[in-house]
Structures are given as structure tokens and as C-alpha cells.
Amino acid sequence: MPSNINLELLQRRYNTMGKSSPLFYEQPLHLVRGEGVWLFDNEGKRYLDVYNNVPHVGHCNPRVVEALHQQATTLNIHTRYLHDNIVEYIERLTATFGDGLSMAMLTCTGSEANELAMRMARHCTGGQGMIVTDFAYHGNTEAVAEIGTGFMPEAKHTKRVKSFPIPDSYRGIDGVAEDKLADAYVACIQRAIDEFTEEGIKVAGMLVCPDFANEGLLNVPKGFMERATALVRKAGGVLIADEVQVGFGRSGKHMWAHQWYDLTPDIVTMGKPMGNGHPLAGLVARADMIEEFSKVAMYFNTFGGNPVSCAVGMAVLDALQEDRLMENALSTGAYVTRGLRRLQEKYPLIGEVRELGMFFAVELVLDRTTKAPAIVEARRVINLMRDKGVLISTIGVTDSILKLRPPMPFQPEHADLLLATLDEVMDIVSRESAV
Amino acid sequence: MPSNINLELLQRRYNTMGKSSPLFYEQPLHLVRGEGVWLFDNEGKRYLDVYNNVPHVGHCNPRVVEALHQQATTLNIHTRYLHDNIVEYIERLTATFGDGLSMAMLTCTGSEANELAMRMARHCTGGQGMIVTDFAYHGNTEAVAEIGTGFMPEAKHTKRVKSFPIPDSYRGIDGVAEDKLADAYVACIQRAIDEFTEEGIKVAGMLVCPDFANEGLLNVPKGFMERATALVRKAGGVLIADEVQVGFGRSGKHMWAHQWYDLTPDIVTMGKPMGNGHPLAGLVARADMIEEFSKVAMYFNTFGGNPVSCAVGMAVLDALQEDRLMENALSTGAYVTRGLRRLQEKYPLIGEVRELGMFFAVELVLDRTTKAPAIVEARRVINLMRDKGVLISTIGVTDSILKLRPPMPFQPEHADLLLATLDEVMDIVSRESAV
Numbered sequence: 001m002p003s004n005i006n007l008e009l010l011q012r013r014y015n016t017m018g019k020s021s022p023l024f025y026e027q028p029l030h031l032v033r034g035e036g037v038w039l040f041d042n043e044g045k046r047y048l049d050v051y052n053n054v055p056h057v058g059h060c061n062p063r064v065v066e067a068l069h070q071q072a073t074t075l076n077i078h079t080r081y082l083h084d085n086i087v088e089y090i091e092r093l094t095a096t097f098g099d100g101l102s103m104a105m106l107t108c109t110g111s112e113a114n115e116l117a118m119r120m121a122r123h124c125t126g127g128q129g130m131i132v133t134d135f136a137y138h139g140n141t142e143a144v145a146e147i148g149t150g151f152m153p154e155a156k157h158t159k160r161v162k163s164f165p166i167p168d169s170y171r172g173i174d175g176v177a178e179d180k181l182a183d184a185y186v187a188c189i190q191r192a193i194d195e196f197t198e199e200g201i202k203v204a205g206m207l208v209c210p211d212f213a214n215e216g217l218l219n220v221p222k223g224f225m226e227r228a229t230a231l232v233r234k235a236g237g238v239l240i241a242d243e244v245q246v247g248f249g250r251s252g253k254h255m256w257a258h259q260w261y262d263l264t265p266d267i268v269t270m271g272k273p274m275g276n277g278h279p280l281a282g283l284v285a286r287a288d289m290i291e292e293f294s295k296v297a298m299y300f301n302t303f304g305g306n307p308v309s310c311a312v313g314m315a316v317l318d319a320l321q322e323d324r325l326m327e328n329a330l331s332t333g334a335y336v337t338r339g340l341r342r343l344q345e346k347y348p349l350i351g352e353v354r355e356l357g358m359f360f361a362v363e364l365v366l367d368r369t370t371k372a373p374a375i376v377e378a379r380r381v382i383n384l385m386r387d388k389g390v391l392i393s394t395i396g397v398t399d400s401i402l403k404l405r406p407p408m409p410f411q412p413e414h415a416d417l418l419l420a421t422l423d424e425v426m427d428i429v430s431r432e433s434a435v
Numbered sequence: 436m437p438s439n440i441n442l443e444l445l446q447r448r449y450n451t452m453g454k455s456s457p458l459f460y461e462q463p464l465h466l467v468r469g470e471g472v473w474l475f476d477n478e479g480k481r482y483l484d485v486y487n488n489v490p491h492v493g494h495c496n497p498r499v500v501e502a503l504h505q506q507a508t509t510l511n512i513h514t515r516y517l518h519d520n521i522v523e524y525i526e527r528l529t530a531t532f533g534d535g536l537s538m539a540m541l542t543c544t545g546s547e548a549n550e551l552a553m554r555m556a557r558h559c560t561g562g563q564g565m566i567v568t569d570f571a572y573h574g575n576t577e578a579v580a581e582i583g584t585g586f587m588p589e590a591k592h593t594k595r596v597k598s599f600p601i602p603d604s605y606r607g608i609d610g611v612a613e614d615k616l617a618d619a620y621v622a623c624i625q626r627a628i629d630e631f632t633e634e635g636i637k638v639a640g641m642l643v644c645p646d647f648a649n650e651g652l653l654n655v656p657k658g659f660m661e662r663a664t665a666l667v668r669k670a671g672g673v674l675i676a677d678e679v680q681v682g683f684g685r686s687g688k689h690m691w692a693h694q695w696y697d698l699t700p701d702i703v704t705m706g707k708p709m710g711n712g713h714p715l716a717g718l719v720a721r722a723d724m725i726e727e728f729s730k731v732a733m734y735f736n737t738f739g740g741n742p743v744s745c746a747v748g749m750a751v752l753d754a755l756q757e758d759r760l761m762e763n764a765l766s767t768g769a770y771v772t773r774g775l776r777r778l779q780e781k782y783p784l785i786g787e788v789r790e791l792g793m794f795f796a797v798e799l800v801l802d803r804t805t806k807a808p809a810i811v812e813a814r815r816v817i818n819l820m821r822d823k824g825v826l827i828s829t830i831g832v833t834d835s836i837l838k839l840r841p842p843m844p845f846q847p848e849h850a851d852l853l854l855a856t857l858d859e860v861m862d863i864v865s866r867e868s869a870v
Contacts, residue, residue: 082441
């Protein structure tokens with residue numbers, strides 16, 4: 001094992017957190033410091049962070065830390081008293097939405113946001129049935145675990161969740177022509193609705209990440225989202241867009257991922273990047289749904305929307321705007337994509353490169369025709385990248401898709417280091433696997 | 436309306452959060468600053484905080500703010516990398532427990548902690564049935580709302596929750612002698628278990644606050660908790676002690692409320708005071724349960740247990756110890772209790788005074804014999820107290836019990852102000868209601 005693994009700390013971690021508490025990499029990293037797009041381990045070694053989207057405006061962003069400190073010194077209190085910060089923050093947040101999405105409820109985590117969204121959808125529609133993809137993860141509470149078709153145990157036993165095949169233009173459906181894919185996936189939504197109806201379960205809604213990020217940052221067949229949403233609404237359900245991972249301008253072009261489509265969700269959930277690491281999450285929804293739900297369920301979240309969290313949230317919006325990070329996501333994102341496509345030309349292992357602003361998926365395949373997933377190779381790539389000082393991870397049904405999702409201040413010079421290192425590692429792994 | 440209500444802010448709050456988002460007091464308070472046991476409104480008026488337990492070691496405690504700032508400047512990252520803080524924090528936290536409660540899982544909110552505890556209990560026992568009191572509140576997610584028999588809509592429809600009457604020595608059960616009360620309440624637990632058995636539902640556990648704080652900070656009939664726990668375990672279930680409200684030394688004598696009893700829970704959940712307002716919560720549980728659950732459910736909480744949260748958690752433990760706040764809870768707590776008992780002698784409206792270190796319940800009744808709850812009077816008392824600069828609230832089935840639960844640095848001089856103001860207000864309300 002490399003010298004920088006603190007075995008004593010690892011053993012103490014096992015003793016206090018158990019052996020199954022998830023850790024990245026075959027040789028876990030022991031981190032001590034972060035700054036911008038960089039992380040530093042206990043021996044001072046520097047790592048380029050091409051994985052973490054939570055530190056959205058950069059690790060330890062001074063503007064955000066200052067706002068946190070300033071408000072924590074002044075007042076931190078729950079929302080049963082009046083305070084300017086929560087009102088100002090929600091006003092600024094909802095101003096980035098349109099079409100009646102004018103109210104918000106703040107929580108601390110994305111799981112809580114998705115819990116709340118589903119409680120609201122079920123109350124307002126009177127239905128229980130929820131439609132999700134067949135490789136979904138939306139959090140770790142019980143009702144959210146039920147829709148965690150990716151790997152959550154509760155998903156196996158529930159009767160109020162139906163899943164549809166991930167709408168994947170790259171892999172498609174056997175025997176379905178490319179221009180018929182949208183029709184085929186839309187038919188799967190109709191089938192889920194019909195099954196619910198047959199079983200006497202009223203549809204409450206569809207909950208999806210508009211970019212299908214965990215599913216592999218899919219290129220969704222054109223028209224699918226709009227048509228699926230229309231079917232769900234016709235059945236009495238609502239659309240919940242889970243933007244916990246992809247929101248806050250990561251795509252560069254739009255603040256919210258659903259804005260790529262010609263539709264407006266009924267509820268949008270958000271979290272991870274919202275507080276740059278501070279536990280801040282929530283939902284923006286149709287005002288009538290928030291009013292109707294709040295009347296029956298006295299919703300109160302002890303820490304949600306406190307003045308410190310809201311000060312942090314506003315500092316993130318400020319940094320995003322003043323440092324022009326969405327513009328950077330577009331320009332540097334395009335630069336990274338061009339580099340990844342050059343690597344695709346060079347390495348047959350790379351089946352497809354997909355991108356969305358500052359989020360990239362590099363799908364590894366053993367064979368470009370069969371598209372057999374290169375599972376072992378993907379794992380090898382991320383571990384070699386880690387050893388060479390660049391942090392990435394994997395996503396997708398078989399964990400064979402490289403997930404590149406750096407903090408938003410990622411610059412072309414960082415892209416150069418990423419691309420050079422990936423080139424080096426792809427070369428090693430391609431030789432090893434002889435693909 | 437008093438001049439210090441910012442009507443424009445209130446209207447903007449309605450527009451952004453809806454009209455049903457809960458606010459304290461008939462005239463909401465607009466707060467701008469906090470320090471120790473004091474809060475300040477937008478006109479500079481000072482309020483003695485005798486309500487908030489979240490700012491456990493005092494509003495804006497400098498030691499806690501400094502730890503927050505220091506770590507936020509250095510690194511804030513999730514737990515899939517190794518970091519010293521989470522390991523150190525859990526070691527310090529679990530050292531305050533005994534008997535195999537040696538591991539922890541950290542979350543951001545008490546709701547998440549109770550969600551996780553129930554998921555774990557259900558996985559490890561193979562049961563679904565949960566036993567709670569008939570006036571319970573344990574959080575705001577769906578599965579937790581199901582056990583919210585106090586007022587949560589989901590509690591009305593679930594089949595996997597049974598409730599037992601709140602074990603209240605003051606009000607008791609009609610026709611049951613005082614020395615038979617424990618037997619009678621224990622019989623209610625057996626009845627819940629029997630009903631589950633008849634319905635084919637295996638018992639997963641009992642989830643209660645050991646002090647029954649929301650139920651009214653009850654004096655529990657002696658032996659009830661130990662005997663109820665034994666019955667639940669005999670039926671295959673576990674005991675989950677919800678210490679979100681009452682943990683972290685509030686009782687003065689013990690760090691944890693369950694330590695008043697002769698029993699060890701299988702899982703203890705915690706939150707509110709844990710981070711002095713920073714969103715930090717979690718559970719401590721039997722190591723074998725955490726290991727077993729973690730193997731099947733890949734539990735990961737993006738913000739839970741990050742280095743900033745753990746630095747804050749350690750600073751709270753430091754402040755508690757070095758400022759001798761548990762000793763203060765015992766001594767100042769006893770001082771407050773003596774003062775409340777003097778008021779009880781003076782005002783027939785006060786039916787009973789109950790205390791537990793730095794937590795007090797003052798039960799208001801229209802008649803000491805019938806014990807008819809003084810609901811209108813309790814509401815009037817808290818609003819008059821607020822107008823006179825002392826913040827308290829109500830608890831209990833009919834909201835007729837005054838809830839006094841100040842930050843732990845509460846001193847005898849603050850108690851004098853509390854008691855003098857309460858005397859003044861009780862005099863007014865007693866005259867008004869002519870009790």
C-alpha cells in the first residue's frame with residue numbers, strides 16, 4: 001500500500017463507522033485541505049478534483065466562507081421567527097424559475113427535499129404511484145429508498161413504484177430503430193401508468209433527474225420528456241424534477257436542467273451544490289401545491305432555511321454570477337469535450353462521450369459494436385487516475401461510465417492536466433485489456 | 436400591532452413560503468441578532484431566550500463559531516475520503532455511552548436520524564411494526580410522519596404503527612390507582628404487540644423520547660420503561676430512544692436521557708443541540724446492527740459527518756465540558772424549579788411543575804381537581820411573556836403546558852428575570868380567567 005494511507009485512521013474508522021461505510025478508491029484518500037479545484041492529502045500531495053460538484057464555486061470559496069462566518073457570528077435560528085435572509089434567498093432563487101414556480105421550502109439534504117416533494121405530490125394528487133427509471137437513486141430515507149431502483153433494498157418490496165427503462169439513445173432498445181426510440185420509451189411510461197391503473201393505484205407523479213445523471217448522463221431521445229410528462233399529467237400525476245445533482249447552472253446554458261426541455265415541472269428539488277458543502281437543500285414548487293400541502297401538514301424543519309444556511313446560499317449565487325461560472329462551464333466545458341473526443345478517436349475503449357456544460361460522461365466499452373461495458377477497465381482507470389493525482393469516479397448501470405464533474409471554476413489549464421493524465425491512463429488500461 | 440413587526444417582510448414571507456409556514460406568537464418576532472441566552476429584534480429590543488435548545492451552548496457561541504470558521508476555511512468534504520474529524524468525533528461521542536453502543540452514523544437532521552434508525556430496526560428485526568405514544572412527533576419525512584400521531588396526516592393511514600397512551604403520572608388513567616399505573620401502561624404495550632401479532636405484522640421496535648418531552652415532559656411511572664422495553668424485545672423488536680430534543684446533558688445529571696433508566700437502548704438518535712444550530716444529527720447504535728444494516732443498504736449522506744460538521748460537534752462537546760454546563764443545568768435548574776414551585780403555590784392555574792435539569796414543564800389547569808387543561812390561558816401566557824421580553828412556548832396534547840427549555844448557559848440572574856416576568860404574567864392571566 002502507498003505510504004500515504006493512514007492505516008491506523010482506517011482501523012479507527014472501521015471501529016466507529018463500521019466496515020461497510022463507503023470509501024472511494026482501492027487505496028482510500030486521506031484528505032486534509034481543499035482550495036478551488038484542488039484537494040491535498042495528509043502528505044501534502046495535490047489532487048485535481050474532477051469529481052466533486054458539491055464544492056460548486058470551489059473548495060473553501062472565500063466569499064462563501066466569509067458569509068458563513070459573518071452570519072454564524074450574528075444569528076443562527078430556525079424559521080419560526082421572521083428573518084430577512086430566508087425571504088431574500090427564496091426571492092433570488094425563484095427568480096431563476098418561471099411559470100408559477102414562485103415558492104420554496106428549504107431543507108438540509110436532497111433526501112429531505114425528495115421526501116417533501118413526494119409527500120406534497122401524494123397529498124395534492126391523492127395518488128400514491130410514483131414513476132422512476134429502472135436505475136434510480138434519489139437519496140437515503142425510506143420513501144426515497146423505495147424509488148432507489150439502482151440498489152436500495154426497499155425498492156424491491158414496494159407496490160407504489162413502477163420503473164421504466166433508462167431512456168438511453170446510445171444503447172437504445174433491441175430491435176427499435178433510432179428514430180422510433182422516443183416512441184418506445186414513451187410507451188414504457190404509458191405501460192407503467194396502465195399497470196398502476198390495473199392495480200388500483202392512482203398515479204402521484206414521475207420523479208426523474210432531467211439529465212439522468214446517475215443513469216449515465218444520458219442523451220435523451222428528443223421529445224421523450226415532454227411527451228412522458230404529458231402522459232403523467234393526463235393520469236393525474238405531477239412532474240418532480242430532481243435537480244439535486246445537476247442544478248445551479250452546471251449545464252452552463254441554463255440555471256436548471258429542466259430548462260433544456262419545453263416543459264415546466266410542478267416541483268423541482270435541489271441540494272448538493274446549493275450551499276457549497278453546507279447542508280442546504282430544498283424545493284421550488286407551484287405556489288398552489290405548497291399552500292395546499294402546508295395547510296394539512298405542518299411542515300417545519302429545525303435547521304432548514306436558517307439565516308446561516310441562507311447567507312451561504314446567497315453567497316453561492318453571488319459567486320456563480322460574479323465569477324461568471326456558467327459562462328466558464330460553457331467555454332471550458334466545450335474545451336474539455338473536444339479533448340475527450342480526441343481521446344475517443346485514439347482509444348477504442350471509449351464508446352461515447354457525453355457532456356452537459358461542466359459535466360462529462362465517458363462510456364467505456366469492450367467493443368464499439370456490441371457496446372459490452374468495460375467494467376473492470378473503468379475501475380482500473382479511476383484508481384490509476386487517483387494515483388496520478390486526478391480524482392474522477394464512475395456512474396451507470398454497470399459502473400462502466402467515467403464521471404467527470406469538477407467544481408465550476410475548472411479552467412482550461414486544469415482541463416489540460418485532466419486530459420493529459422487520462423491519455424496516459426487510457427494508454428495503460430488499453431494495453432492491459434488489449435482492446 | 437406593535438411597531439416592531441415588519442409587515443412588508445411578513446408579506447414577502449407569505450409570497451415566498453406560503454401562509455401556512457409556521458411562525459411563533461400572535462405578533463411574530465423579527466430577529467436580527469443572538470448572543471448567549473439573548474435574542475435581539477429589528478428594533479434592538481432584547482429577549483431572554485427560555486425556549487431554544489438548539490443553541491445549546493449559547494447563541495453564537497464564539498468557540499463553536501471559531502471551529503466552524505477554521506474548518507470551513509480548510510476543507511469541507513463528504514465521508515468517502517478518510518478524515519480525522521469524523522473518527523475523532525464519533526470516538527468522543529460514543530465514549531459517553533456504554534454497553535456496546537460503540538458505532539455511529541451521522542446525518543444532518545433529526546428526521547434523517549429517525550428515518551435511518553427505523554430503516555435499521557426494520558432490516559435487522561425483519562419486522563415492520565413500530566410502537567410509539569399516541570401524541571408523538573419525531574420529524575417530517577414520510578416514514579417519520581407515519582409515527583407522528585400528534586398531528587401528521589400520514590399517521591392516520593398506516594397499518595404498521597400502533598400507539599399507546601402517554602405514560603403520564605399526573606393525569607393517569609381513569610379508575611386506575613397511582614400504584615397500578617405502571618402495570619396499566621405496560622399492559623398497553625402488550626396490547627399493541629398482541630394487535631400486531633393478530634394482524635400478522637412482526638414488531639420492529641418501540642421508538643420514544645425517554646423524557647416524553649413533546650408529550651409534556653412526563654413523570655413516567657416507575658418501572659414502565661424497563662418493562663415496556665423487555666416486552667418489545669421479547670416480541671423481537673428493538674428500543675429506539677429519540678434523544679433529538681433531550682440529549683447532550685440537558686438533564687444535568689446524565690449526558691443521555693435514557694441513562695435515567697435501568698436499560699440500554701439498541702439505537703439512540705440525536706440532533707438539535709448537537710451542532711448548536713449547524714445541521715448535525717445522527718445515531719449511535721449497537722455495532723452489530725450498524726454492520727448488518729450497512730452491508731445491505733449502502734448508506735451515504737452527502738453532507739452528514741463532513742469535517743466542518745464534526746469540528747462544530749466537537750466544539751459543542753468542548754463547551755459543554757469546559758463551561759461546566761451540565762453542572763449548571765443541575766444547579767440553575769434546581770433554582771428555576773424552586774421559583775416555579777413558589778409560583779405554583781401562588782397561582783391555582785399551575786397544576787404541576789415538572790423539571791429535568793434545564794428543561795421545565797408548567798402544566799396549566801382550569802381546576803386542580805378535574806385537571807381541565809387551561810388552553811386559552813397557556814396561549815395568552817406565552818404571548819404576554821413575548822411582549823415582556825421572555826420567550827417560551829407550549830407543549831402537550833392540548834398545548835396547555837408551558838415549555839421552558841433555555842440554552843444551557845442560563846444563569847440564576849436570567850432565572851430571576853424569567854420568574855419575575857412569569858409572576859407578572861400569571862397574575863394578569865389569572866385575573867382575566869378568574870381561576
